Amino acid sequence: MSDHDQTHGWDVHALSGAYAVDALDDLERVRFEAHLAQCAECRDEVDSLREAAAVLGTGDLVEPPAAVRDQVLAGIARIRPLPPQPTGGTVAALRRRTPLLLAVAAAVVLLLGVGVAWLQPWDGDDAPPQLTAAERILAAADASTVEKSFPDGSTATIVISRSEGRALIRTTDMASAPDGKAYELWLQTPAGVMVPAGLMPDDPDTTYVLDGDASEATGVGITVEPDGGSPQPTSDPIALFPLDS
Amino acid sequence: MDPVPGDSAGVSHEGAPAGGHGTDLGPLLQRAARGDTAAFATLYDATAARVHGLVLRVVRDPAQAEEVTQEVFLEVWRQASRYDAARGSALAWLMTISHRKAVDRVRSAEAATRRDVTYEQTHRSVEHDTTVEAAHASLEARRVRTALGQLTDVQREAIELAYFGGYSHTEVATLLDLPVGTAKTRIRDGLIRLRDTIGVGR
Numbered sequence: 146m147s148d149h150d151q152t153h154g155w156d157v158h159a160l161s162g163a164y165a166v167d168a169l170d171d172l173e174r175v176r177f178e179a180h181l182a183q184c185a186e187c188r189d190e191v192d193s194l195r196e197a198a199a200v201l202g203t204g205d206l207v208e209p210p211a212a213v214r215d216q217v218l219a220g221i222a223r224i225r226p227l228p229p230q231p232t233g234g235t236v237a238a239l240r241r242r243t244p245l246l247l248a249v250a251a252a253v254v255l256l257l258g259v260g261v262a263w264l265q266p267w268d269g270d271d272a273p274p275q276l277t278a279a280e281r282i283l284a285a286a287d288a289s290t291v292e293k294s295f296p297d298g299s300t301a302t303i304v305i306s307r308s309e310g311r312a313l314i315r316t317t318d319m320a321s322a323p324d325g326k327a328y329e330l331w332l333q334t335p336a337g338v339m340v341p342a343g344l345m346p347d348d349p350d351t352t353y354v355l356d357g358d359a360s361e362a363t364g365v366g367i368t369v370e371p372d373g374g375s376p377q378p379t380s381d382p383i384a385l386f387p388l389d390s
Numbered sequence: 391m392d393p394v395p396g397d398s399a400g401v402s403h404e405g406a407p408a409g410g411h412g413t414d415l416g417p418l419l420q421r422a423a424r425g426d427t428a429a430f431a432t433l434y435d436a437t438a439a440r441v442h443g444l445v446l447r448v449v450r451d452p453a454q455a456e457e458v459t460q461e462v463f464l465e466v467w468r469q470a471s472r473y474d475a476a477r478g479s480a481l482a483w484l485m486t487i488s489h490r491k492a493v494d495r496v497r498s499a500e501a502a503t504r505r506d507v508t509y510e511q512t513h514r515s516v517e518h519d520t521t522v523e524a525a526h527a528s529l530e531a532r533r534v535r536t537a538l539g540q541l542t543d544v545q546r547e548a549i550e551l552a553y554f555g556g557y558s559h560t561e562v563a564t565l566l567d568l569p570v571g572t573a574k575t576r577i578r579d580g581l582i583r584l585r586d587t588i589g590v591g592r
Contacts, residue, residue: 162578163559167493168552170560192478194578197585198553199485201538204531205443209459214438217463218431224464226423229471324498 161187165194178295227318278354282306282313291365291386299349303365303386310360312388314345315352322347322369329374331382332357333364344374364388415480416473423471430467437481438463441488448492448556458495462488479590489553496556537587545580548573 157180163169164177181187282288285306292302299319305312314330322328327347331339332355342355345367355365366382368375413436421429441462446455465487473483538546544566551562552573563573 159575159578162581163552163574165581166549166553166577167490168557168559168562168574168577170558188477192482193585193590194581195486196478196482196590197581197588198489199479199482200530200534200588200590201549201553201584202444202485202489203440203481204534205447206439207443207446208439209442209456213442213456213460214434216460217434217467218427220460220464221427221430221467224468226425226470227468227472229423323494 158184158187158190161190162194165191166198182294278309278311279313279352281309282311282354285309289389291388293384293386301367301384301386303388305359305362305365305388307360310358311354312342312359312362312365313352313354314365316345316348317350319345319349319351321349325372326369327372327374328383329368329370329378330355331366331368331378332359332362333366335361335363337363339366339378341374341376344370359388361390362388363390415484416475419466419470419473419480419483422467423473430470433466434463437484440481441484444485444488445492447554448489449495454495454499455492458491459488462491465491482590493556533588537584540583540587541580542576544568545576545583548576549580549584552577 157177160169160173160177164174164181169177181191282304285308287308288304288306290302290304292300294300300317301319302315303312304315312332322345328345330342330345330353332342333339340357342357342365343353345351345353359365365386365388366378367384368378368380368382370379413432415433415436418429418433418436422433438459442455442459445458445462446452449455449458462484466484469487473480477483541549547566548559548562548568551557551565552559555562557565559574559577560570562568562577563570566573568576
């Protein structure tokens with residue numbers, strides 16, 4: 146994440162104003178958000194610049210038609226409000242304190258939960274059950290995780306099992322890709338080639354098993370691609386999860 | 391707390407934008423997060439004109455703007471628990487969501503039609519987006535006008551093209567004939583000056 150600051154050669158802090166008024170392109174935005182997760186100074190600056198921009202934006206008062214109100218109030222009946230962030234503190238503060246611990250705790254909970262489901266069938270006298278690919282990865286003895294969190298509170302975790310040769314991604318509260326775009330997953334080969342590994346479902350909370358052999362993958366990448374995906378990445382990754390060999 | 395009666399923009403004693411008509415938006419958001427639809431309706435009534443005013447200004451097409459305003463409020467309902475008063479005013483949070491949705495709409499529409507930015511459009515948008523002309527005649531608007539007057543022409547134009555035009559900083563650089571990479575600096579410098587003049591934020 147922080148390597149973006151150096152690799153792109155520009156002063157990432159200088160993007161705060163453009164970020165506050167949504168004047169970054171998709172890639173710049175994701176990169177800046179990765180930086181924000183680590184830079185309290187930039188977070189404070191963005192918050193304060195958004196206050197200023199909001200004042201600018203409140204000059205025009207235009208009542209929407211009454212039908213909009215009706216549709217909104219009818220619409221919210223079908224939408225469940227998101228739960229609060231998992232602690233009383235700000236997400237940013239939380240991340241500063243315990244990013245790794247959280248990731249590990251989440252992974253342990255995941256693995257424990259699946260482990261129980263995995264063991265129980267053996268208590269009976271039925272034939273071993275057909276585990277889903279996701280369950281096999283999560284239950285594998287050599288499963289390991291890499292997590293990234295984003296400033297909007299969303300998280301993505303890769304779980305990989307070399308012995309299973311498969312990897313999966315779990316997301317929470319992930320924002321949809323921009324209209325007409327999709328998040329495409331990639332497995333990076335030892336030679337550095339990005340191999341398509343499927344399109345992420347358009348669902349904020351999802352578990353998705355990547356296509357392809359992950360037994361030697363050196364990383365997992367996510368790029369923003371046109372709907373339907375691309376045979377090779379057309380933009381730099383918005384997230385890259387390095388995998389230990 | 392609203393020093394200005396009627397439908398003018400609310401300004402708290404600290405200068406941070408408060409809710410419309412003196413309504414305190416933070417507690418309404420809190421109640422909405424717990425599923426209180428009546429609180430949410432009050433929030434809607436207090437802020438819909440402001441949200442729609444901004445969305446319409448960016449999106450321009452009235453039918454599309456209505457769709458976006460609707461999306462904004464559905465998102466506000468969904469995300470209400472994520473508002474963090476420690477990070478800023480509820481109105482700024484709301485306007486941030488509104489602006490983002492509006493910009494997403496114009497950018498995706500643009501990608502669909504692959505429309506070129508012509509000089510004519512640029513020129514028109516600059517005129518249309520002159521905040522001084524369009525701003526509501528209120529204390530708030532006068533404060534904004536005064537604050538905008540403190541900016542250099544380039545800072546003001548860059549902010550207006552980005553904020554009301556929905557252009558990216560690289561597009562703004564092209565439109566204003568600035569070297570690539572300098573528009574983002576103008577936008578930031580301008581916003582900082584605006585912030586310090588208006589007296590919001592930290």
